[in-house]
Amino acid sequence: MGKQLNTRCVVTGLGMVNAIGANVEECWENALAGKSGIDHVKSVNADNCYANLGAEIDFDLPENKEVDRVSVLCLKASEEAFNDSGIDGNIEDATRFGVIMGSCVGGVVSIEEYIKNGEKTEDINKMTISPIANNVATKFGAKGVITNVGNACAAGAISVAYACELIRAGVADAFIVGGADAFASVPFSGFHALHALSENPCSPFNHSNGITLGEGAGAMIVESYEHAMKRGAKIYCDVLAAGISSDAHHITAPRPDGIGQMYAINRAIDMSGLKKSDIGYVNAHGTGTAKNDEAEFLSLHTIFDNAGGELAVSSVKAMVGHCLGAAGAIEAVYSIKALTEGKVPPTIGYSDEDLEVLKEKAGDIDFMPNTAKEKDLKAVMSNNFAFGGSNASVIFAREAGDVKETENDSEVYITGLGIVSPLGNGVENYIGKISEGAKVEGNSAKCEVGKEDFDKFDIKMAFFRKLDKFSLIQVVSGLEALKDAGIVLEEGKEEDYGMIIGTGDGPLTTVYEFEDHIAKEGNENGSAFNFPNTVYNAAGGYLSIKTGLRGYNVTVTNGSQSGLQSVAYAYHEIKQNRAQGMLATGTDENSAVMEKLYTQLGLVAAGNAKLYGETGMTLSDGSVSVALENAESAAKHGAKKYARVAGYGMTHEGVKYGTVKGSEAGLKSAAEKALAMAGISADEVDAIYGLGNGCKDVDDIEISVNKELFGGKKPVINVREFVGEARSAAATLSVAHAALTLSGELPAKQKAFFFENGVEEKEVDTAGFKNILVVAVGAGGSYSAVVLKKA
Amino acid sequence: MNEKELQVAEKIKGMLVENLRIPEEELDYEIALFGDGIGLDSVDSLEIISCIDSEFGVAMTGVAKEHFFNITSLTKYVIEHME
Numbered sequence: 111m112g113k114q115l116n117t118r119c120v121v122t123g124l125g126m127v128n129a130i131g132a133n134v135e136e137c138w139e140n141a142l143a144g145k146s147g148i149d150h151v152k153s154v155n156a157d158n159c160y161a162n163l164g165a166e167i168d169f170d171l172p173e174n175k176e177v178d179r180v181s182v183l184c185l186k187a188s189e190e191a192f193n194d195s196g197i198d199g200n201i202e203d204a205t206r207f208g209v210i211m212g213s214c215v216g217g218v219v220s221i222e223e224y225i226k227n228g229e230k231t232e233d234i235n236k237m238t239i240s241p242i243a244n245n246v247a248t249k250f251g252a253k254g255v256i257t258n259v260g261n262a263c264a265a266g267a268i269s270v271a272y273a274c275e276l277i278r279a280g281v282a283d284a285f286i287v288g289g290a291d292a293f294a295s296v297p298f299s300g301f302h303a304l305h306a307l308s309e310n311p312c313s314p315f316n317h318s319n320g321i322t323l324g325e326g327a328g329a330m331i332v333e334s335y336e337h338a339m340k341r342g343a344k345i346y347c348d349v350l351a352a353g354i355s356s357d358a359h360h361i362t363a364p365r366p367d368g369i370g371q372m373y374a375i376n377r378a379i380d381m382s383g384l385k386k387s388d389i390g391y392v393n394a395h396g397t398g399t400a401k402n403d404e405a406e407f408l409s410l411h412t413i414f415d416n417a418g419g420e421l422a423v424s425s426v427k428a429m430v431g432h433c434l435g436a437a438g439a440i441e442a443v444y445s446i447k448a449l450t451e452g453k454v455p456p457t458i459g460y461s462d463e464d465l466e467v468l469k470e471k472a473g474d475i476d477f478m479p480n481t482a483k484e485k486d487l488k489a490v491m492s493n494n495f496a497f498g499g500s501n502a503s504v505i506f507a508r509e510a511g512d513v514k515e516t517e518n519d520s521e522v523y524i525t526g527l528g529i530v531s532p533l534g535n536g537v538e539n540y541i542g543k544i545s546e547g548a549k550v551e552g553n554s555a556k557c558e559v560g561k562e563d564f565d566k567f568d569i570k571m572a573f574f575r576k577l578d579k580f581s582l583i584q585v586v587s588g589l590e591a592l593k594d595a596g597i598v599l600e601e602g603k604e605e606d607y608g609m610i611i612g613t614g615d616g617p618l619t620t621v622y623e624f625e626d627h628i629a630k631e632g633n634e635n636g637s638a639f640n641f642p643n644t645v646y647n648a649a650g651g652y653l654s655i656k657t658g659l660r661g662y663n664v665t666v667t668n669g670s671q672s673g674l675q676s677v678a679y680a681y682h683e684i685k686q687n688r689a690q691g692m693l694a695t696g697t698d699e700n701s702a703v704m705e706k707l708y709t710q711l712g713l714v715a716a717g718n719a720k721l722y723g724e725t726g727m728t729l730s731d732g733s734v735s736v737a738l739e740n741a742e743s744a745a746k747h748g749a750k751k752y753a754r755v756a757g758y759g760m761t762h763e764g765v766k767y768g769t770v771k772g773s774e775a776g777l778k779s780a781a782e783k784a785l786a787m788a789g790i791s792a793d794e795v796d797a798i799y800g801l802g803n804g805c806k807d808v809d810d811i812e813i814s815v816n817k818e819l820f821g822g823k824k825p826v827i828n829v830r831e832f833v834g835e836a837r838s839a840a841a842t843l844s845v846a847h848a849a850l851t852l853s854g855e856l857p858a859k860q861k862a863f864f865f866e867n868g869v870e871e872k873e874v875d876t877a878g879f880k881n882i883l884v885v886a887v888g889a890g891g892s893y894s895a896v897v898l899k900k901a
Numbered sequence: 902m903n904e905k906e907l908q909v910a911e912k913i914k915g916m917l918v919e920n921l922r923i924p925e926e927e928l929d930y931e932i933a934l935f936g937d938g939i940g941l942d943s944v945d946s947l948e949i950i951s952c953i954d955s956e957f958g959v960a961m962t963g964v965a966k967e968h969f970f971n972i973t974s975l976t977k978y979v980i981e982h983m984e
Contacts, residue, residue: 572940
């Protein structure tokens with residue numbers, strides 16, 4: 111399986127804010143004391159709702175009108191962690207310092223503000239998840255891998271896992287990781303509609319009659335042991351391992367048999383090198399819904415009963431509520447405090463009768479009713495499970511373990527493509543359309559999926575009617591890529607294949623429409639039908655349900671470059687043996703809502719857009735999926751190899767979110783890192799698949815960096831010429847188009863831009879191309895670059 | 902169905918098409934909404950309850966399954982309980 115990844119990942123800083131504290135110490139002491147932060151909700155109107163409780167932060171937060179409340183929370187926790195770690199001034203290379211944040215609902219408070227307060231332009235760039243990590247990165251000078259994880263309630267835990275993977279891969283030294291979510295009408299109304307809110311303060315594993323929502327943020331500084339030692343940092347603990355999986359079962363409910371959860375937990379234990387009995391405390395997901403608690407109870411008993419240890423399990427949600435995308439981060443911080451202080455926080459809410467019932471059902475596990483306990487802990491586990499069937503388990507330990515993570519030296523190939531675009535659907539259609547010179551017209555273009563696609567991929571009505579357009583187009587492109595690659599899931603190997611979904615705006619249309627509806631009709635009238643589609647990982651969840659892929663499944667969301675970041679992320683999962691094959695995708699949708707928002711931002715062209723022509727963009731959409739496989743998996747089913755992924759770079763040059771001006775250095779650094787990893791020089795690049803979209807600030811950056819790196823002499827091919835600015839879909843389509851070019855599927859003669867003497871357009875012969883550099887940008891100054899080689 | 906029943910049934914049908922995205926051509930008044938028919942699930946039933954409450958002012962929370970069988974049975978229940 112290749113070389114052992116020995117790099118130790120350690121935690122050197124902690125930060126936290128939630129309903130029971132403004133910092134780690136307060137949150138910790140109050141949790142130990144069993145103090146509840148749950149009260150009648152104030153920030154959301156619950157007058158006509160059957161439940162009216164929440165764990166809101168009722169103390170003053172730092173004033174910052176530039177960002178959404180979710181970023182205020184995230185910045186606060188991040189600042190505490192940053193200061194706690196003493197890392198300031200001790201970062202040798204800022205391009206090896208990153209930020210990964212998890213969130214479920216992102217800037218949804220700003221959508222409410224926008225709708226209720228006169229549709230102010232300044233609120234638009236705060237609406238999604240994307241700004242969160244950008245805001246943190248810009249504030250603390252991080253210029254490395256910047257992204258957000260959109261896996262709903264498992265997002266915060268996955269951010270820790272991915273940071274450690276990147277440190278072990280040697281592409282980063284340190285990260286600020288964590289997660290944040292603010293109390294908001296959309297989740298309150300949505301869980302209310304699902305009848306998932308408890309009328310009483312939640313008491314997980316005890317009453318299991320629903321959740322109580324909370325808000326907050328958790329942050330950690332995770333860095334390589336070497337980096338921490340060099341600067342003499344205090345070390346809290348090691349992050350030994352993580353397990354991530356997908357249920358492939360249901361969009362909101364966990365698998366009743368718990369096998370997805372158990373895979374994640376067991377993988378974390380296996381990779382940590384620990385014995386089950388070494389884990390003394392599990393900070394459970396413990397939401398308090400009947401379905402969660404039953405599945406989790408089963409998983410924990412199945413894995414830990416008779417393992418020879420003494421396990422304590424508790425859910426801090428009984429005190430701080432369910433903080434959604436922040437939950438995994440907040441609970442990781444609680445887990446680390448438990449480990450380092452030797453104390454386990456309780457689950458509160460047990461009456462005397464409840465304690466009697468607990469005695470009957472608890473078995474060998476101590477469910478920590480009502481009071482904290484001192485406990486000598488060697489290792490602890492934090493578990494989170496989410497909508498979309500997402501599972502994550504992370505293990506922290508007091509000492510370095512015998513970590514089993516490995517990296518292989520197998521090549522990674524693109525073996526399948528799936529394309530949904532305004533030019534039509536399907537790879538064959540795309541090749542045909544490009545061959546005949548087709549392109550979208552006007553300033554707005556939209557893709558469509560329908561009966562033909564559903565019949566082609568056997569998508570039944572009972573399934574497709576549940577999905578919004580965002581999820582539908584992702585499912586169709588994903589199924590095509592999988593079919594094109596010829597990947598057939600063998601029984602027992604379902605976890606060997608997974609996916610990284612990339613999206614800039616996620617399901618913003620659905621979230622906006624949900625908010626618009628409850629703003630008019632009241633929080634008591636939220637739609638149970640639409641709510642599951644408001645989470646960013648719904649598309650990946652549906653795709654896993656439809657395909658049965660139960661492996662690593664993460665949605666990354668950081669502007670339009672997410673569709674290229676997903677390729678880099680997926681490549682990395684295969685290299686580190688967490689998957690044999692992965693789908694990497696880019697999906698963003700156009701709609702009346704998106705047209706309104708992008709037009710108000712002044713980014714849409716008045717008529718036809720012209721790339722590098724200062725016109726503004728043609729707002730467009732689509733979903734593109736590429737299947738990546740290692741050589742062994744590709745050989746097993748005789749897969750065609752379109753191209754080989756040879757290297758990547760992910761960087762950030764912080765500018766105000768929503769802008770890109772002044773972030774040239776980010777693009778240059780991403781390109782240089784990708785070339786270095788691929789082992790090629792700038793001279794060896796045959797063409798760049800570019801990122802310009804017709805907006806002057808974006809185009810100027812590409813032109814200036816191209817001149818600097820390539821003297822403006824290399825051809826630039828840009829798919830937005832054909833499909834418009836499809837955001838993440840355009841970023842992944844650049845990869846697909848490059849792969850089709852290298853494999854000779856597209857006509858050899860292609861139109862390219864040259865920047866040596868102004869902007870020139872010339873026809874180039876692509877037949878001899880061996881190396882292509884694909885680049886993409888995200889608002890706020892995030893960049894990804896990927897090198898593809900001829901297979 | 903009489904005129905009033907037809908009116909209610911059409912409204913329910915429209916709501917199923919609009920809010921639960923069931924293709925109109927798949928729906929008639931008799932087809933089973935759950936199970937082997939249209940294949941609705943528990944989340945859909947919450948949406949139906951919510952819509953019937955706001956459209957007709959009829960509360961169906963906790964009402965026996967058979968009333969949710971098809972559009973005809975929903976119509977019957979709504980008419981019997983409308984003020």
